[in-house]
Amino acid sequence: MILLNFFGKKMKKKKLNRKSVWLIGSGDISEHYFKVLKSKKRNITIIGRSKKSCNKLEHKINNYVISGGLEVFLKNNPEVPDYVIVAVNIEELTNVCNRLIKFGVKKILCEKPCSLELKELIALEKKIRKNFVTFSILYNRRFY
Numbered sequence: 001m002i003l004l005n006f007f008g009k010k011m012k013k014k015k016l017n018r019k020s021v022w023l024i025g026s027g028d029i030s031e032h033y034f035k036v037l038k039s040k041k042r043n044i045t046i047i048g049r050s051k052k053s054c055n056k057l058e059h060k061i062n063n064y065v066i067s068g069g070l071e072v073f074l075k076n077n078p079e080v081p082d083y084v085i086v087a088v089n090i091e092e093l094t095n096v097c098n099r100l101i102k103f104g105v106k107k108i109l110c111e112k113p114c115s116l117e118l119k120e121l122i123a124l125e126k127k128i129r130k131n132f133v134t135f136s137i138l139y140n141r142r143f144y
Contacts, residue, residue, distance in 0.1 A: 018043045020079070022105075024096055025087035026053040026065055029111065033085055034061050045081070047073050049088075070096055074103055086110045094120045097135075101127050107134045 019042050023033055026048025037044050046065040048054040054067035066073055084105050086096050094115040100108055114137045115121040128135045 019083060020045070020081040022047060022081045022084045023087065024070055024084060024100075025089075025111075026050070026057045026067075027087065027089075029087045030057060031060050033087060034063065038063075045078075070099060074099070080104045080106075083107045083109065090116060094124055097124060098127060101131050101133055106132065109136050109138055112137055112139045 021037055021042045021044050023030055023037070023044060023046045026046065030046060030048075034044060034046065044063070046054075046057065046063065047070055048057065048065050048067055049069040051067045054065040058065045080103065084100055084107065086093060086100070086108060088096050088111075090113065093110055093113075094117075097108060097110055097114070115124065127133075
């Protein structure tokens with residue numbers, strides 16, 4: 001289909017661009033992320049580990065949550081999303097971020113603290129720089 005403007009010149013067809021977001025983790029914080037992402041009309045895929053926490057979140061937000069964890073999900077070779085939010089337990093934050101970078105994700109928002117070990121954080125930073133990943137650690141406290 002060719003679109004023409006008022007003067008008869010060709011126009012580019014506007015593409016509806018719904019950014020895809022993976023939300024990794026099915027805890028309480030994921031419920032809040034989901035509400036914000038839904039209000040922004042994002043294409044959201046939520047991935048949790050335990051069936052119990054996934055079911056609990058599903059009932060709260062009335063949206064499907066994939067259980068089984070990130071590794072199981074990635075075995076299906078899904079399309080790389082525009083963004084990923086990592087909201088898993090502290091012990092798994094670095095591992096999940098490393099796995100996402102290895103998979104090819106280029107924009108990651110990680111819940112604090114990302115790592116409790118300086119060595120892990122330094123190794124992650126090297127991987128981030130090497131793969132040109134936009135990476136942020138969320139610290140959402142305000143001035144109290």
